[in-house]
Amino acid sequence: MTNQLFESALGITAPWYVQSVDFDAANRQLNIAVDFVAGSRFPYAGISGEHPVHDTQIKRLRHLNFFQHECFLNVRVPRVRLPDGSVRLVEPDWVGQLSGFTLLFEALVLMLAQQMPFAAVARTVNLSWHRVHAICSRYVELALAAADLSGVTTVAVDETSYRRGHEYLTLVADMQARRVVFVTTGKDSSTMERFSACLSEHGGAPGQVSSVSIDMSPAFIKGVNEHLPEARLTFDKFHVVAHASKALDTVRRQQQKVDPELKGMRWTLLKDPNKLNLAQLTDLAALVSQFTTKRTARAWLYREQLREILERKQINVVSEMLQQWCTNVMRSKVEPMKDVARLIRRHFDGIVAWTQTRQTNGFIEAINGLFQAARRKARGYARFETMRTVLFLIAGKLDFSAFNSHAR
Incomplete structure (x- = not known):
C-alpha cells in the first residue's frame, strides 16, 4: 500500500513501479527504488516498435524534498537492443534535462532562480552553486535555441555594465512582447550585426524590424543603420x-x-x-x-x-x-x-x-535595474555567460514547457 501511495505521489505509471522505500533518519534522506516490470519492452525515439531490454543501469535522481528531508529516486534504467544491433539507453519521461535530477526538481530550481541569486537557491535546495547554474543555463540555452523571433518588429536597445573595467553588455528587448530577446558583449555597432544574425537564425529577418528605440549613442545609430535597414530610429x-x-x-x-x-x-x-x-x-x-x-x-x-x-x-x-x-x-x-x-x-x-x-526605453532600463540589483545581491556575477543566463531568467519570458511540463 505504501509503495502504491508513493507511485501516485510521484506520478509513476506502468511499466514503472516503486520497488521499495527506505527512510534514512540519520542522513535525513528518503530513498525510493524504482524498477520496471520484468519482460517489458520499450520504444526508442526515431525507431518504430518496442524493443527488448539488453541490460540495465542504476541512476540516482534528486527529487523534491519529502517534507524537510531530501528525496532521491534510485531508478533501474533499461538499455534496449535496436533492430540494427546497437544498444541504447531509454530513460523514463520524468528524468530531468540534466543528469541526476527529476523534471520536478529542475522546475523548482528554475522557479527559485527567477527570484533569488544562484547562491541562495543552492543553499535552499542543498546543491552546489555550479549545479544550480548548470540547470538554469541548460534550460535557458534550450529555450533560446527554440525561440521564434519571426514576430519581432519593434525593439529597444540599451547597454549596461557587468564588470569593473568598462566591461559592457548590450540588451535588445521586443517592446510588443515586453521581453529581452538578445544579449551580447560590448556596446559598439557590431552588437546590431550580431542581433541581425540572431533574427535570421530564429525565423525572422533584419528587414522586419520597423522601429528601434535607442539612446543617442553613435555606435548604436551606426549599427542600426547598417544592419536593420527598414528600422525607423526613435530617440526616447x-x-x-x-x-x-x-x-x-x-x-x-x-x-x-x-x-x-x-x-x-x-x-x-x-x-x-x-x-x-x-x-x-x-x-x-x-x-x-x-x-x-x-x-x-x-x-x-x-x-x-x-x-x-x-x-x-x-x-x-x-x-x-x-x-x-x-x-x-x-x-x-x-x-x-x-x-x-x-x-x-x-x-x-x-x-x-x-x-x-511614443516608444521609450523605460522597460529595458527597468530590466537593467533589476539585473544590477541581482548582481549586487549575488556579490557580482563574474562571467558574461552567467549574467546572460540571469538576464533571460529575469526578463526573457522564456517558454520551458516544451522541455519540462512542470516549468511554467
Missing part, C-alpha cells in the same frame, strides 16, 4: 530631457560661484515641479521671476519648454516648435544648453519620431 524623449537637465545643472554649478542664492537648489531645479514641496516651489518661483538676469533661470525655462514640446502629439507642430526652440537657445548666452540644441539638430528626425511612436 526622456533621454533628450535628461541631456537638458544635465546642462541645467552645469549652468547652476557655474553660476553659484558668483550667486550664493543658488546653493542648495540643485534638486529644486532638477525635480519635476509637481513633486516639489511648498518651500521649494517658492524658491523656484523667486528664481524664475529673474529669468532676464539669471542664466540658471533661463536654463530651467528652456528645459521645461523642451519637455512641453515633446509631450505634444502632432508631428508637424513638434517639428516646428523644436526648430524654433533650437534657434532661441543658440541665440542665448546659456552655453551648456547650446550643446543640447546642437545634439537635437544632429538627431532631429529620431527625436521627432517620438511624437508618433
Whole structure:
C-alpha cells in the first residue's frame, strides 16, 4: 500500500513501479527504488516498435524534498537492443534535462532562480552553486535555441555594465512582447550585426524590424543603420530631457560661484515641479521671476519648454516648435544648453519620431535595474555567460514547457 501511495505521489505509471522505500533518519534522506516490470519492452525515439531490454543501469535522481528531508529516486534504467544491433539507453519521461535530477526538481530550481541569486537557491535546495547554474543555463540555452523571433518588429536597445573595467553588455528587448530577446558583449555597432544574425537564425529577418528605440549613442545609430535597414530610429524623449537637465545643472554649478542664492537648489531645479514641496516651489518661483538676469533661470525655462514640446502629439507642430526652440537657445548666452540644441539638430528626425511612436526605453532600463540589483545581491556575477543566463531568467519570458511540463 505504501509503495502504491508513493507511485501516485510521484506520478509513476506502468511499466514503472516503486520497488521499495527506505527512510534514512540519520542522513535525513528518503530513498525510493524504482524498477520496471520484468519482460517489458520499450520504444526508442526515431525507431518504430518496442524493443527488448539488453541490460540495465542504476541512476540516482534528486527529487523534491519529502517534507524537510531530501528525496532521491534510485531508478533501474533499461538499455534496449535496436533492430540494427546497437544498444541504447531509454530513460523514463520524468528524468530531468540534466543528469541526476527529476523534471520536478529542475522546475523548482528554475522557479527559485527567477527570484533569488544562484547562491541562495543552492543553499535552499542543498546543491552546489555550479549545479544550480548548470540547470538554469541548460534550460535557458534550450529555450533560446527554440525561440521564434519571426514576430519581432519593434525593439529597444540599451547597454549596461557587468564588470569593473568598462566591461559592457548590450540588451535588445521586443517592446510588443515586453521581453529581452538578445544579449551580447560590448556596446559598439557590431552588437546590431550580431542581433541581425540572431533574427535570421530564429525565423525572422533584419528587414522586419520597423522601429528601434535607442539612446543617442553613435555606435548604436551606426549599427542600426547598417544592419536593420527598414528600422525607423526613435530617440526616447526622456533621454533628450535628461541631456537638458544635465546642462541645467552645469549652468547652476557655474553660476553659484558668483550667486550664493543658488546653493542648495540643485534638486529644486532638477525635480519635476509637481513633486516639489511648498518651500521649494517658492524658491523656484523667486528664481524664475529673474529669468532676464539669471542664466540658471533661463536654463530651467528652456528645459521645461523642451519637455512641453515633446509631450505634444502632432508631428508637424513638434517639428516646428523644436526648430524654433533650437534657434532661441543658440541665440542665448546659456552655453551648456547650446550643446543640447546642437545634439537635437544632429538627431532631429529620431527625436521627432517620438511624437508618433511614443516608444521609450523605460522597460529595458527597468530590466537593467533589476539585473544590477541581482548582481549586487549575488556579490557580482563574474562571467558574461552567467549574467546572460540571469538576464533571460529575469526578463526573457522564456517558454520551458516544451522541455519540462512542470516549468511554467
